[in-house]
Structures are given as C-alpha cells and as structure tokens.
Amino acid sequence: MRSRGLLAWFRVVPMAIVLVMGVISAVYSFGPAMLFQGIYPLKYEEQIADSATRHGVDPYLVAAVVRTESGWDPQAVSNRGAEGLMQLMPETAQDMVALGLVDGAAYSASNLTDPATSIEFGCAYLSYLLRYFNGSTDRAIAAYNAGMGNVEDWAAQNTVLHNAITFPETQTYLIRVNNAHDRYRQLYPNAFA
Secondary structure, three states: OOOOOOOOOHHHHHHHHHHHHHHHHHHHOOOOOHHHHHHHHOOOOHHHHHHHHHHOOOHHHHHHHHHHHHOOOOOEOOOOEEOOOOEOOOHHHHHHHHHOOOOOOOOOOOOOOOHHHHHHHHHHHHHHHHHOOOOOOOHHHHEEEEEEEEHHHHHOOOHHHHHHOOOOHHHHHHHHHHHHHHHHHHHHOOOOO
C-alpha cells in the first residue's frame, strides 16, 4: 500500500492555487505604476482639469467616471442612448443647459461624442448631483448610474447606501468608480496640479 506523503497532489494543488492568488493580489496591491497605468489610462487631462475646476468637482472622480462609463472611448453609445466619454443622455445634457450650469452656446447637447463637450456636461451633472446630495460622493455616483429618485429611496433606509441599493449594476458601479478614483489618485498624483 502506498503512503500518502506531504506532497501528494491533493495537497499541492490547493496550496499552489493559494500561492498564485497571493502573488496576483500582491502585484495588484503593490505593483509598479507602469503596469496599472495601462489598466487605468488618463487622457484629456486639460479638458478634465478645466471643466472640473469650473464646476468644483474632483478631477480624479471625473477620470474614474469616464473610465467606468466609457473606457475612454469618446464615441461610446449605450444601448439606452447615453453618449460620449461620460455616457450622458442628451436630455440630461439639455437639462444642464436649462439650469444654466453649461453654456449652451459654447457646448451643444447634441455633440456629446466630442470629448470636451462630454466632459463639460459630465462635470456639470456630477456637480449638480453632489450639491443635491449635500456633498455625498457615494450618493452622487449611485445617482449618476441609477437616477436621483432611486438614490433618494435607498438613502431613506437606515443602512449603509451600498447595502440599500437594489440594483446589482449600481452596486458594482459604485465599487468600480470608487476603486478607479483611488487608483487615479495613486497613479497620477500630480496630473491636475
């Protein structure tokens, strides 16, 4: 009869998997910036800085929303009709003009695939949401994805917002934007100085 040694396959395979996952986690947490700059690219810095400053929004939050919404594709169009880098609905862009938050003569709500236009309208909308939710970044992010009414309903519950969100897509969106926000701050500390 064979002896089952310490290095039997049924012991080695799980240990190898744990080791590989540990290495991947360590690289992800402490990996070189060059690796992550490919995963978290930063484009349109000047447009983001200008619009974010004009609307009082954190430019790193804008970059995180752009990455999450469109993956930096200015021609992106969702199946619901959201357009551009920041995936805005044309109606939302028109609302920003009607509220006086965006100069409709300088930026057309019908030109959301133009990067500067999309960033301007997106910053205005983020600023509007942040003011509406008294500076709550998580609520503004969730509303950017699911709408203000849904977030008001979730926020009315006496629990952490993430736990109250009933749309899995919005839960994931909130996590992705917050993670990207942190990564952009770490990877590009002087991008908007």
